Amino acid sequence: MANHTNHNSHAESHGSLKSYVIGFILSIVLTIIPLVLVMNPLFSKVGTIVAIMIMAVLQFVIQLFFFMHIREGEKPRWNVQTLVLGLVIVLTIVAGSIWIMAFNV
Amino acid sequence: MWESLKEFASWFFVTGDPLIYGAMVSIALTMVAIVFVLTKYKKWGWLWREWLTTVDHKRIGIMYLIASLLMLFRGGVDALLMRVQLAFPNLEFLHSDHYNAIFTTHGTIMILFMAMPMMFGLFNMVVPLQLGARDVAYPFLNAVSFWLFMFGAMLFNLSFVIGGSPDAGWLSYPPLSQNDFSPGPGQNFWIWGIQISGIGSLATGINFIVTILKMRAPGMKLMKMPMFSWSVLSSCIMIIFAFPILTVTIALLYLDRFAGAHFFTMDGGGNPMMYLNLIWMWGHPEVYIVVVPAFGIFSEVVATFAKKKLFGYTSMVIAVMGISILSFFTWAHHFFTMGTSANVIAFFAITTMLIAIPTGVKIFNWLFTMYRGKISFKQPMMWTIAFIPCFVVGGATGVMLAVAPADYQYHNSYFLIAHFHQVLIGGVVFGYLAGIYYWWPKLFGFKLDEKLGAWGFWLWNIGFYVCFMPQYALGFMGMTRRYYTYGWDLGWEPLNLVSTVGAFLMGAGFVFQVWQITYSIKHGERDTTGDPWNGRTLEWSIPSPAPFYNFAVVPQVKELDDFWRVKEEKANGTYKEEPVHLEPIHMPKNSGLPFIMSFCWFIAGFGFVWEWTWMAAIGMVGVALVMWARSFQYDTDYYVPVDEVRRTEASLGRVY
Amino acid sequence: MQQVANNHEHGHAHDHEHGHEDHEQLKVLGFWIFLVTDCILFGSLFATYAVLMHSYAGGPTGKELFELPGVIASTFILLTSSFTSGLAILAMNKGKVKELIGWLVVTALLGLSFIGLEISEFTHLVHEGATMSTSAFWSAFFTLVGTHGVHVSVGLFWMVAIMMQLRRRGLTPVTRRKVTTLSLYWHFLDVVWIFLFTVVYLMGVM
Numbered sequence: 023m024a025n026h027t028n029h030n031s032h033a034e035s036h037g038s039l040k041s042y043v044i045g046f047i048l049s050i051v052l053t054i055i056p057l058v059l060v061m062n063p064l065f066s067k068v069g070t071i072v073a074i075m076i077m078a079v080l081q082f083v084i085q086l087f088f089f090m091h092i093r094e095g096e097k098p099r100w101n102v103q104t105l106v107l108g109l110v111i112v113l114t115i116v117a118g119s120i121w122i123m124a125f126n127v
Numbered sequence: 128m129w130e131s132l133k134e135f136a137s138w139f140f141v142t143g144d145p146l147i148y149g150a151m152v153s154i155a156l157t158m159v160a161i162v163f164v165l166t167k168y169k170k171w172g173w174l175w176r177e178w179l180t181t182v183d184h185k186r187i188g189i190m191y192l193i194a195s196l197l198m199l200f201r202g203g204v205d206a207l208l209m210r211v212q213l214a215f216p217n218l219e220f221l222h223s224d225h226y227n228a229i230f231t232t233h234g235t236i237m238i239l240f241m242a243m244p245m246m247f248g249l250f251n252m253v254v255p256l257q258l259g260a261r262d263v264a265y266p267f268l269n270a271v272s273f274w275l276f277m278f279g280a281m282l283f284n285l286s287f288v289i290g291g292s293p294d295a296g297w298l299s300y301p302p303l304s305q306n307d308f309s310p311g312p313g314q315n316f317w318i319w320g321i322q323i324s325g326i327g328s329l330a331t332g333i334n335f336i337v338t339i340l341k342m343r344a345p346g347m348k349l350m351k352m353p354m355f356s357w358s359v360l361s362s363c364i365m366i367i368f369a370f371p372i373l374t375v376t377i378a379l380l381y382l383d384r385f386a387g388a389h390f391f392t393m394d395g396g397g398n399p400m401m402y403l404n405l406i407w408m409w410g411h412p413e414v415y416i417v418v419v420p421a422f423g424i425f426s427e428v429v430a431t432f433a434k435k436k437l438f439g440y441t442s443m444v445i446a447v448m449g450i451s452i453l454s455f456f457t458w459a460h461h462f463f464t465m466g467t468s469a470n471v472i473a474f475f476a477i478t479t480m481l482i483a484i485p486t487g488v489k490i491f492n493w494l495f496t497m498y499r500g501k502i503s504f505k506q507p508m509m510w511t512i513a514f515i516p517c518f519v520v521g522g523a524t525g526v527m528l529a530v531a532p533a534d535y536q537y538h539n540s541y542f543l544i545a546h547f548h549q550v551l552i553g554g555v556v557f558g559y560l561a562g563i564y565y566w567w568p569k570l571f572g573f574k575l576d577e578k579l580g581a582w583g584f585w586l587w588n589i590g591f592y593v594c595f596m597p598q599y600a601l602g603f604m605g606m607t608r609r610y611y612t613y614g615w616d617l618g619w620e621p622l623n624l625v626s627t628v629g630a631f632l633m634g635a636g637f638v639f640q641v642w643q644i645t646y647s648i649k650h651g652e653r654d655t656t657g658d659p660w661n662g663r664t665l666e667w668s669i670p671s672p673a674p675f676y677n678f679a680v681v682p683q684v685k686e687l688d689d690f691w692r693v694k695e696e697k698a699n700g701t702y703k704e705e706p707v708h709l710e711p712i713h714m715p716k717n718s719g720l721p722f723i724m725s726f727c728w729f730i731a732g733f734g735f736v737w738e739w740t741w742m743a744a745i746g747m748v749g750v751a752l753v754m755w756a757r758s759f760q761y762d763t764d765y766y767v768p769v770d771e772v773r774r775t776e777a778s779l780g781r782v783y
Numbered sequence: 784m785q786q787v788a789n790n791h792e793h794g795h796a797h798d799h800e801h802g803h804e805d806h807e808q809l810k811v812l813g814f815w816i817f818l819v820t821d822c823i824l825f826g827s828l829f830a831t832y833a834v835l836m837h838s839y840a841g842g843p844t845g846k847e848l849f850e851l852p853g854v855i856a857s858t859f860i861l862l863t864s865s866f867t868s869g870l871a872i873l874a875m876n877k878g879k880v881k882e883l884i885g886w887l888v889v890t891a892l893l894g895l896s897f898i899g900l901e902i903s904e905f906t907h908l909v910h911e912g913a914t915m916s917t918s919a920f921w922s923a924f925f926t927l928v929g930t931h932g933v934h935v936s937v938g939l940f941w942m943v944a945i946m947m948q949l950r951r952r953g954l955t956p957v958t959r960r961k962v963t964t965l966s967l968y969w970h971f972l973d974v975v976w977i978f979l980f981t982v983v984y985l986m987g988v989m
Binding site: 120 | 808812815816819820822823825826827829830831833834855858859862863865866869870872873876967970971973974977978980981982985986988989
């Protein structure tokens with residue numbers, strides 16, 4: 023049975039307390055930085071927007087790696103491929119809409 | 128009391144049109160007849176146990192097929208009514224409101240309630256068999272998908288007799304589809320019919336992606352997978368990325384109508400053009416969702432009936448998968464004339480033309496497969512051969528439409544109508560018919576009659592060109608879509624009359640096909656071998672009709688077209704018989720929950736349509752309760768013992 | 784372990800158990816794909832919001848009505864709940880059912896307070912005269928933020944169902960898979976909130 027349990031935990035999520043704590047702390051930091059940037063503008067408006075979007079994307083990546091354990095799981099990693107493709111489509115939807123509608127607003 | 132009841136009935140039911148009264152009577156009679164037959168022959172229990180609660184992909188496929196043929200009939204009748212109205216100038220067969228309702232339901236039904244379920248029917252009937260799998264990845268979810276589609280379709284069709292049909296076009300552009308211009312429940316029926324069946328489509332997309340990625344028989348590497356399964360994968364990838372956009376778009380439209388939101392309104396800062404932008408982000412991939420599986424069918428049919436390996440398998444895979452991604456970058460060509468920057472138009476014109484490249488690759492691959500093949504002209508092959516010229520012309524006119532400056536002339540004219548009917552009928556309908564004729568024996572155990580089929584085939588084909596070629600010319604002559612009538616002075620009457628004749632020829636073709644099916648049930652050639660066409664892929668290695676567990680022994684795959692390899696090795700004596708070892712087969716249990724949950728969705732949808740919040744709430748609580756109940760269900764599968772497998776196989780003539 | 788053993792009812796227990804596990808893995812993949820479709824759903828709402836975010840139609844703007852302290856509190860609450868749902872997974876991997884349920888309870892309470900804050904924010908906005916029908920901007924705002932809130936609420940119901948099943952059945956391949964998918968869903972909702980927070984609130988008050 024012991025063998026069996028190992029197999030179980032192997033197939034499902036790994037992660038150690040350490041990785042969760044690191045992910046949590048990094049997320050907190052990446053939430054506070056944009057807050058500070060918005061409260062006390064250091065850059066121009068566009069600069070701030072770019073900066074806080076970068077922070078958001080970074081935090082997304084961190085949660086992906088430290089909380090959702092995107093690196094683990096059996097190969098081939100269909101979940102990662104679907105996610106990447108999905109993000110491309112999301113980007114297309116948002117950027118495409120803004121581009122097309124920019125002329126009409 | 129009586130007076131208020133009469134008043135309620137007068138706005139609840141659709142009144143005032145003899146055509147609709149006739150339809151109401153016939154619907155009521157049909158329902159009484161069905162109830163009578165089921166009761167008389169004590170078939171209620173059978174219906175519930177064998178069909179309504181089934182999770183078997185083959186039975187679900189058959190139910191999809193039946194539903195889609197009924198919808199083809201309704202959509203077809205809509206088409207014929209329109210063609211009658213347009214046959215001569217100034218006809219008063221249909222008045223303008225009725226005409227608007229009919230072109231709206233014709234388009235919506237043909238795409239969402241005919242093409243989609245026919246496609247899902249083929250997915251279900253074929254994909255697990257082709258992969259060597261016992262079922263799809265999530266059989267329960269598969270049943271949920273079907274019943275959501277079915278109840279969504281019923282909700283939509285209900286608008287015919289209750290509340291009034293939607294009449295703002297098949298994509299219901301605002302501001303016309305807003306409360307100001309389309310008051311009443313008709314437009315809500317459109318929204319909720321599509322919304323409910325759309326959830327089912329999304330689930331089917333996920334289901335078949337996982338099935339294809341994870342449930343292939345051992346040894347079947349992706350690049351050894353049959354082409355139809357590839358095309359299903361491509362289609363499902365588009366489904367999972369496109370359908371959430373549709374869900375959002377029509378939910379926002381409903382919020383505009385129900386909650387007074389301002390997404391697409393003319394006032395309050397709303398922007399109707401945003402609706403066009405969003406709906407076509409779904410709408411363009413949607414047409415590829417339905418046409419790509421047809422390409423997969425043609426690939427299977429061509430290889431089988433030319434008795435050759437498919438030419439350019441790898442390039443075909445790349446083309447099919449490439450199209451699924453490219454399809455998300457062309458949507459704005461549907462509204463070039465809306466007004467946007469020149470850069471946007473240039474970008475989308477170019478991406479649209481790029482689509483022609485992978486499509487051209489496929490056409491050449493099919494032609495080269497036929498080249499020097501020993502072609503046998505059975506029905507599936509006939510439809511495939513008819514498809515090629517039809518689709519090439521349709522594609523070429525599509526490239527004409529992609530030329531943005533010229534599109535300002537063609538836009539929303541009959542030229543466009545002729546174009547998309549040519550690719551949708553020539554591509555999708557011909558393809559699905561080829562697929563139905565091809566896989567029919569596997570599902571039902573007999574072939575469909577060739578002679579009656581030939582009548583259907585020629586009537587459809589001749590009718591098609593007679594109907595739609597004149598419409599290209601009418602478009603150039605200035606006739607735009609959705610005209611309900613026209614004057615004598617425009618010179619459109621000869622071509623319109625010809626077009627109407629063509630439409631009726633196609634209708635006659637459909638009648639022959641219905642006759643063909645009913646005739647063949649008794650007289651069709653029985654398939655005793657399981658391999659009636661000398662096929663190449665795994666589905667032909669098992670008996671017809673396929674037993675409920677599909678494969679008694681899971682096949683070991685070595686090559687592309689593995690069944691062909693086995694047959695060849697058997698013929699030249701190099702085949703190594705491997706010891707067969709029957710094992711208990713793991714199968715999912717039937718469940719009534721998908722039916723009940725979808726029925727709750729129907730109740731909720733009906734409440735949303737009439738904006739009766741209490742009813743919508745009851746329905747949604749029902750949905751939640753069923754999901755809760757399902758979460759606590761652990762006893763969901765069972766094992767078929769070896770003895771039963773052996774007995775079933777023996778009854779189908781195979782001894783283990 | 785007792786519960787796992789209980790599952791071995793049939794004769795060919797070992798084979799079946801493996802079949803079950805493969806099947807549970809299959810469901811995790813399907814759930815991933817579902818989450819990606821949910822990304823598209825939120826992507827479409829974000830696109831709508833981005834296009835309509837300056838269409839105030841003479842009504843109040845976000846800058847006038849947003850109250851950042853409450854939003855910052857919800858952000859940290861949801862982030863913490865994402866962390867605690869991870870701790871639940873750790874407890875599960877160690878096979879400690881009680882600890883697992885404990886962390887799920889903490890996660891659910893945090894989720895509940897997040898919803899509470901959101902409801903009070905919406906009530907406040909309505910009192911200030913910003914409703915669904917005030918302008919395109921507010922329609923887009925309420926729909927985008929509300930859809931996320933509905934997702935969190937559904938997650939809470941789901942969490943209760945899973946806690947009940949864990950108490951009844953302990954850790955089996957099936958309940959393990961359910962906890963795994965639930966925590967994926969919960970992390971996903973936090974990720975969506977990061978972008979909501981950035982695009983709607985931070986950019987809204989700039």
